[in-house]
Structure formats: C-alpha cells, structure tokens
Amino acid sequence: MTGLRHLALRVAGVIAATLLAGVAGAQTNGAPKPDAAILAKGEYLARAGDCIACHTAPEGRTFAGGRPMPTPFGTLFTSNITPDPETGIGRWTADQFYQMMHTGRSPDGGLLYPAMPFGSYTKVTRADSDAIYAFLMSVPAIRQPNRPHDLKFPYNNRQLILGWRTLFFREGEFKPDPSQSAEWNRGAYLVEGLGHCGMCHTPINALGGNTESQAFQGGLIPMQNWYAPSLTSNREAGVGDWTIEEISDLLRTGVSKRGAVYGPMAEVTYNSLQYLTAEDTRAMAVYLKSLGQETPPPAVSSVPGSESSLLLSLGKTVYDQHCAACHGAQGQGKPPHYPPLADNQSIQMSSAVNAIRMVLNGGYPPGTAGNPRPYGMPPFAQTLSDNEVAAVVTYIRTSWGNRGAAVAAAEANQLRSAPLD
Known part of the structure; x- marks a missing residue:
C-alpha cells in the first residue's frame, strides 16, 4: 500500500500534471447537487484509492497537486484535482473523469504518464468513478497552476507512452470471478x-512497466x-x-x-x-x-567461511546491547508493539534492504485509530559502523531458525544515503 510510495511508486495515484483545465464539456451550472450519501461514498473511495497521498504536496493544500515524484526517467509533478475551473478539474464532466480513470487519457485525448496508476484504476466501476468525481467536485477549489514535468530526453516525448501502453496496459473494469465468494x-x-x-x-522493469505473469x-x-x-x-x-x-x-x-x-x-x-x-x-x-503459494523453505544459508564466527559474534554483541531489550534475547519480540524477529518472513527475504534501513533509520508504524500511540524503533546510523550494521542484520537473518543470507558492509554503506521517505 507520506513518502513516495508507489512513488516511482507506489510509490501511487498521480494524474499527470499536464492535465489541462479549460477542456471541452464543462459541467452544467444547473446540475443537481449529489446527495450526502454519494459524497460520503466518494470520499470513502478516494481514501481507498489513496488520492491524497500523491495529489497533496508536503505542506501543500489538499488535492492541489504539485508534489514532486522522482522516477528513473526524471521528475513528475502531480496535478491539481480540486474543482478550480482554470487550474484544476472544475470543467470536467463525470464522463471525462471516468475516461481518464478507465483509459489513462485526459479529456483532450492526451496520454497520461503511468505514474498515474490507470492500469489499476481502469478496473474501477462507473458507479464508483462517478462517486469519486462527485466528492472531488465538492472539495474547496484551489487555484494553483500545474507544474510542468522535468523528464529526460526522450521520455519527455509523450507519444512514447503509446508503446508502453501496448506492452503493459490492459483496459477493462473488474470482472468478478463466479467461482469465488x-x-x-x-x-x-x-x-x-x-x-x-x-x-x-x-x-518494475527498465521500461517502468510490469507484467501480469509477475503480479x-x-x-x-x-x-x-x-x-x-x-x-x-x-x-x-x-x-x-x-x-x-x-x-x-x-x-x-x-x-x-x-x-x-x-x-x-x-x-x-x-x-x-x-x-x-x-x-x-x-x-x-x-x-x-x-x-499465498506453498513455498519450500530455502536452504540454510551460511556466512562466508573464516569470517562466519567473527561476524556472528560481533552481530550478537550488537544485538544484545541494542536490540534484545525490545525484541527479546531469542528474537521473540513483544507483539504487537515490538515485532518478533524469529521466524519473521520480512527478515529472511532475498533482499535485506528493509532490514538494513530499519537498523540505520529506525521508524514508526503509522498512528491510526486502532493504534494511536505506536511504538517506534530508534535509528542507529550514527551509533553503528557499516560493519556493525552488517553484522547485526546478518545475525538476525541467520539466528533462531531464520534462513536469510549474510549482509555485506558495502550494502549498509550504500543505504546510508538513501532518502528517508
């Protein structure tokens, strides 16, 4: 499922900043106002689609866009989706909004960059699209011009998206599986x-796309x-x-x-x-x-030869000093506030990126209604050396029955400069 989640992602829901206001098909001023139930449904669905995450810049106005979205091809800037008639979507009709969601095209026929997840939103039903549209038309209109994208050549040529769409986009609403509940x-x-x-x-491949077979x-x-x-x-x-x-x-x-x-x-x-x-x-x-698919357990991983005892010894020392108080001497944790590390799938994945980043940068689960005062993990980037980070992550990934692979100090060093969001 706010940093840049699908941003590049997921990091998630960007309508191209070049969607132009002032397109044909303006709403009729005399159109009936949607009832409260439709607006509430639209707000709920907009939450489910996480629209606010991408279309609200840090310290910016809600849904006014302007959030920078770094990608391997350059920086995209999210668009204003408030009902302002000049800089937002105030002149769009419900039909045009559904067309954008369903086909990945703006009302003038322009192609949206796929950072806007129209490959997923195409599955949204017309009724749900109309409810989201009604909700967006009810939020305060904010006059904020959209920023042009800053993309490298040749990715600034929007016609290239036609090739991307041929390879990766399948248009169509969600079809229920009659064999399922x-x-x-x-x-x-x-x-x-x-x-x-x-x-x-x-x-995500080098072209910024993905295939259904790898879903x-x-x-x-x-x-x-x-x-x-x-x-x-x-x-x-x-x-x-x-x-x-x-x-x-x-x-x-x-x-x-x-x-x-x-x-x-x-x-x-x-x-x-x-x-x-x-x-x-x-x-x-x-x-x-x-x-979930049945997955045979991986082979027990080993830490390289003569370094093994030294690396694990250092890792245990670091763990006992900095980690055991919360996560337990045997990695059992204190759920739900302090997650268990023993038999924890996220610790044993082929990629150790997340485990290394948590040791370096720490972090908190989100504050939610169901967990309003989350317990966090402190950062250790200033406390531990690259060798110590690699050692403690290796110790965690290979202890208490865990079957992860060893981590090198170079991996820890590389992630020290990674963006925090």
Whole structure:
C-alpha cells in the first residue's frame, strides 16, 4: 500500500500534471447537487484509492497537486484535482473523469504518464468513478497552476507512452470471478483496482512497466530504496499461514501479532487503509491470503567461511546491547508493539534492504485509530559502523531458525544515503 510510495511508486495515484483545465464539456451550472450519501461514498473511495497521498504536496493544500515524484526517467509533478475551473478539474464532466480513470487519457485525448496508476484504476466501476468525481467536485477549489514535468530526453516525448501502453496496459473494469465468494471478489476489486497494490508489489522493469505473469511477486521500489515484498511467496510477505484477523489488523491499524508496517506501507495505512471498514479490510485479507503459494523453505544459508564466527559474534554483541531489550534475547519480540524477529518472513527475504534501513533509520508504524500511540524503533546510523550494521542484520537473518543470507558492509554503506521517505 507520506513518502513516495508507489512513488516511482507506489510509490501511487498521480494524474499527470499536464492535465489541462479549460477542456471541452464543462459541467452544467444547473446540475443537481449529489446527495450526502454519494459524497460520503466518494470520499470513502478516494481514501481507498489513496488520492491524497500523491495529489497533496508536503505542506501543500489538499488535492492541489504539485508534489514532486522522482522516477528513473526524471521528475513528475502531480496535478491539481480540486474543482478550480482554470487550474484544476472544475470543467470536467463525470464522463471525462471516468475516461481518464478507465483509459489513462485526459479529456483532450492526451496520454497520461503511468505514474498515474490507470492500469489499476481502469478496473474501477462507473458507479464508483462517478462517486469519486462527485466528492472531488465538492472539495474547496484551489487555484494553483500545474507544474510542468522535468523528464529526460526522450521520455519527455509523450507519444512514447503509446508503446508502453501496448506492452503493459490492459483496459477493462473488474470482472468478478463466479467461482469465488462475494467477499473474495470485493477484496480482489480493492487490491487490484482502487488500492493499486500491484504498483509496488509487482516487479518494475527498465521500461517502468510490469507484467501480469509477475503480479504481486515483489520488487525494489525505484528511487525509494525500499523493497515491496512478494504477496504470493510465503517466504516473503505471503500471508498463507496468517489468520484473516492478523492480516486485517495489519492493514487497518499497521500492527498485528505477526508484525508491523514501516516505510511506504506505513504511509498507505496512515492515508488510506485505516479509514476502510472492517468488512473491506477483511475482504482484502481474504483475497491476499488466497494469493499465498506453498513455498519450500530455502536452504540454510551460511556466512562466508573464516569470517562466519567473527561476524556472528560481533552481530550478537550488537544485538544484545541494542536490540534484545525490545525484541527479546531469542528474537521473540513483544507483539504487537515490538515485532518478533524469529521466524519473521520480512527478515529472511532475498533482499535485506528493509532490514538494513530499519537498523540505520529506525521508524514508526503509522498512528491510526486502532493504534494511536505506536511504538517506534530508534535509528542507529550514527551509533553503528557499516560493519556493525552488517553484522547485526546478518545475525538476525541467520539466528533462531531464520534462513536469510549474510549482509555485506558495502550494502549498509550504500543505504546510508538513501532518502528517508
């Protein structure tokens, strides 16, 4: 699921800053005002789609855009989606809004850059799109011109998006699977559509796209240096052996008996998931649990030869001094406030990026209604050397039955300069 989550992502929901106001098809002034139920539904769905995360700049006005979105191809700036008629979407019709959501094209036919997750939003139903449109038309109009993108050549040629769309975009509303329950289908609709979870949890290739065959298999989020774990592999974040309640708790509150969310996922929970109903997070949990695949345990990893005893000895010393008080001498933790490290899938993933970043930078789960005073982890970047960081992460990844691989000091050094959000 606020830093730059799918930003590049997930880091998530960017309508190209070049969407022009003043397009044809202005709303009729005499159009009836939507009733309160439609507006409430639209607000709820906008939360589910996490629109605020991308379309609100730090210290900026809500939905007025202007947030910089670094990508490997340059910087995109999110657009103003308030109902201002000159700089926002105030002259758009519901039909034009649905066209943008469904086809990835602005009202004048212009192609949106795929940082706007229209590949997911195309699954959104017309009724839900209309409700979101009604809600956005009810928020305060803010006059704030959109900033032009700063993209490298040749990516500033918008016609190249046609090739990208041919390779990676499949237009079409969500179709329920008749062989599955209504709850499962609701969860699939939220995860695959409005939630656009695949923006982060599916590997992104050099062209900035992903393929359906690799859906939810995890990958490094470009420009953020956070790893979005696989939702299918039970060796990573696959939740096949979690209970529905544990998954739902994690989504809605940011913590559960099995772990806590940090980094970009904490932002998703804070801005979006905590506002969903218990029924909807349960539906998402049902769907996510079904994605889990039986995964044989990896071979027991070994720390390189003569360095092993020295590395693990140093790692244990660092752990006992700085970590054991909260996470337990045997990595058992004190759930839900201090996550267990023993038999923790996120510790044992093939990528050690997240574990290294947590040791270096620390962090907090999001403050939510279900967890209003989260317990955090202090940063150790100023306390531990690269060798000590590598040693303690290696110790955690290979102790108490954990089967992760060793970490090199160079990996810790590289991540010291990674952006914090």
